[in-house]
Amino acid sequence: MAAGLVISAPASGVGKTTLTLALARAWRNRGLKVQCFKSGPDYIDPAFHAAATGRASVNVDSWAMNRATIAHLVSRGADADVALAEGSMGLYDGVATRGVCGTGATADVAEMLGWPVVLVMDPSGQAQTAAAIGAGLRDYRAGVRLAGVVLNRVASPRHEDLVRRALNDAGIEVFGALPRHAEISLPKRHLGLVQAEEQAEIGKLIDEAAHFVAEHVDLDAVLRSATSWSPQQAVNGLNVTPPGQRIALARDAAFSFVYPHMLEAWRVAGAEISTFSPLADETPDASADVCWLPGGYPELHAGRIAANARFRSGLCAFAETRPVHGECGGYMVLGTALTDADGIRHEMTGLLGLETSFAKRRMHLGYRLAALAAPMPGHQVGARLRGHEFHYSTILAQPDTPLAVVQDATGAVIAETGSRRGQATGTFFHLIAEDR
Template structure:
């Protein structure tokens, strides 16, 4: 029977991902099968999880997914020895209005699955106050159980002793304390961590993290704190409809942001997926009946995309007779032009009139609920789609017909409606699930 544990923290940037990867690899090195999940809308961490465990990781999201979908996804861990769900932001951080089965908070997943929470606490700039924070998190919500704490970035043995004593007095187990260790810091960029596939040394970095954590954390105690878990049969599968029978999917360093559960759902429904690389100047498969351009980092490769004539002409020819859809970065590439952070304007494919710019960056972040006013691949007029938006681009021009009425998680209408022209459609939000 698998043992389940949620790894969370009071806030972002405390070390959840590093600890998750280290524990997963350390237990794998001991011969255990480890399955990871990511709570919340994050593309990058699941790829790191897969690198650490050798098993694909997927996202679970209480705002966008119903309990049946979450149970279906988590069911992939039934043959594992240890199942780790890495949280996002702080333990109770979600949106103000409840979604399908919660607010998107990590605590929703912990309570839903009945798994205790391992807290990562960074006591930099404090000592006993760290215990007050941990105790507050422990007591904040009935149904969410605290397994214990791992301290990260402790300054000295004296600092560690002060924090440990306070946590012990509060009745909170301390499984270990990690000194500062720059060698296991994961590189970052403006949308989060640099992707796993972009780091040639990712295996060595995870191995070093595992060695370091095993030296300072009692792995047996952590494993003993996890809950024995017997998953319940899922009442339904995933609320995802494939956009076509044969899907041409852009896939490279500029187009990599697509949720793993989406691809699995498409294949489970019988769809065939063929990948192509716009950065390698490849055109979509001529035998496909739909083309999908995910998000990613097109702004870092705008010059290459603009110069790749075979890709651009091939995509235009495809869109003459078959639908093409882009999400976020893919949407920008379907547009007329993209201005990079240096203010250089690059011509894109021109299937839509959208023009975007990174010269003046502004963060757009949050859950999105879209009611389609026109069809898009896989979804008809009136469909209600749940997704998430995260980008720094600004709209310079959007002359085409809006694709949807889009609300944020509070119900407020937002300006990023997506757009359509001919058989081309695009959205700034990334699709997670459809309301059924």
């Protein structure tokens, strides 16, 4: 029977991912089977989880997914010794309007699964106030149980002693305290952490973090705080329809943002997936009946994509007879042109009229609910799709037929409608699930 824990924090940037990876690798090094999950719509952290544990990690999301889907996904941890769900943002942070079964907050998942929370707290510039924050998070919601805290970036032994005493007086267990140690920090990129597959020495970084955490955190006490857990059986829990029977999936450094549960759902439904690399000037499998271009970092590779004539012509030929769909970065590549951060305009495939620019960056971030006004691969007119948008591009032109009426989490209609022209479709949001 697995033991479950949620790793969360009062805010973003406190060290949740580093602690999750370190605990996972440290316990794996002890011979335990560790299964990780990511609460929320982050498509980068699960790859780091897989590098730390040797097991695929998936997202669980209370705004976009129903309970059956979450139960189905979490059941993959049934054979593990310990399951870790890494949170997003702060423990209670979500959107203002409830989605399918919650607001997207980590606390929703903690309460739903009944797993206690280990808080990562950065007391920089604080002492006893850290205990007030910990107590407030502990008492804010009755269904969420706090197991204890790990302090991160502690300035000195005196600082640690002050914070420990205050937390102990508040009845909050301190599992350990990590002094400042920049070497275990993972590199950043404009959409968050650099992808795990780009890190040639990711294993070394995780091992360093695991060793460092094992020296300063009581791993046995953390493990004892976990709740024994048996997954609920869920039938047909994945609310995702594959876009075709045989799917040609773009997959390389420019096209890598696809949710692991999506690929799993496609395969469970009997679809076959073949990958190709636009950056290597490859074309979609000629035997595929649909092509899917996920998001990623096309703006970093725009010149190379523009120069790869074989890929561009091959994709256009594919789209003459079969559907092609792009998400976010993939959508931009289906467009007419992409202007990079240096102001250089690069010709894209021209399957859609979309033109985008990174010359003036503006963040677009949040959940999306789309009602399809035109069909897209796997989904018919009227389908309600839930997804998440995160990019810095600006729309210069979006002249084609709108694909959907798209709303944010508050119900406000947004301009990023997606597009359809012939066999080509695209959206700025990454699909998570369909309302059924």
